[in-house]
Amino acid sequence: MPIEQIHPMMVHFPIALLITSLFLDFLSIIIKKDAFEKSAFYLLILGILGAVAAIIFGLLAEDAASKRPNIADTIETHEALAFITTGIFIALLIVRYIFMKKDNFKKVKPYYLIAALIGVAFLLATAKFGGHMVYELGAAVNANILK
Ligand code: HEM
Numbered sequence: 001m002p003i004e005q006i007h008p009m010m011v012h013f014p015i016a017l018l019i020t021s022l023f024l025d026f027l028s029i030i031i032k033k034d035a036f037e038k039s040a041f042y043l044l045i046l047g048i049l050g051a052v053a054a055i056i057f058g059l060l061a062e063d064a065a066s067k068r069p070n071i072a073d074t075i076e077t078h079e080a081l082a083f084i085t086t087g088i089f090i091a092l093l094i095v096r097y098i099f100m101k102k103d104n105f106k107k108v109k110p111y112y113l114i115a116a117l118i119g120v121a122f123l124l125a126t127a128k129f130g131g132h133m134v135y136e137l138g139a140a141v142n143a144n145i146l147k
């Protein structure tokens with residue numbers, strides 16, 4: 001399998017896992033069970049690992065996709081958004097871990113949730129630009145099948 005075909009498989013992991021992590025954090029406010037908050041924490045870690053994998057395979061797909069005309073700016077924006085998104089979630093993981101160790105994550109949780117919402121907005125913007133590249137600009141579409 002060509003290496004540039006792995007990125008589209010990987011992108012589902014950060015999108016699904018990071019959004020579900022935030023969802024469980026909100027759910028834990030309504031249903032006060034520690035299990036939801038704990039699961040959100042582990043999904044955050046897995047989501048970040050997924051984002052790192054998506055970045056690695058995204059960078060490996062960049063050259064092939066760049067052969068399309070009019071795509072350079074969109075790739076750069078998509079790439080920058082991916083790095084910002086992943087940076088936000090790594091920072092959130094570090095902060096969350098520090099406060100969990102001190103046993104007072106609940107105190108900062110409202111701020112965490114706001115920052116995580118911003119992170120998800122960046123994640124969705126990353127995905128939006130990725131989809132735009134593939135479905136509107138024709139990145140990763142075999143030119144021969146369009147003839
Ligand atoms: C958090 C990290 C990332 C996420 C969530 C993400 C998400 C996406 C999504 C949803 C698509 C559309 C896939 C499809 O529908 O087929 C896409 C395409 C693409 N992304 Fe990313 N991306 C990430 C990081 C990166 C990075 C760092 C690069 C490096 C430039 C990159 C390069 C590409 C390219 C070239 C495409 C079009 C070709 C393809 O699908 O492989 N991505 N991305």
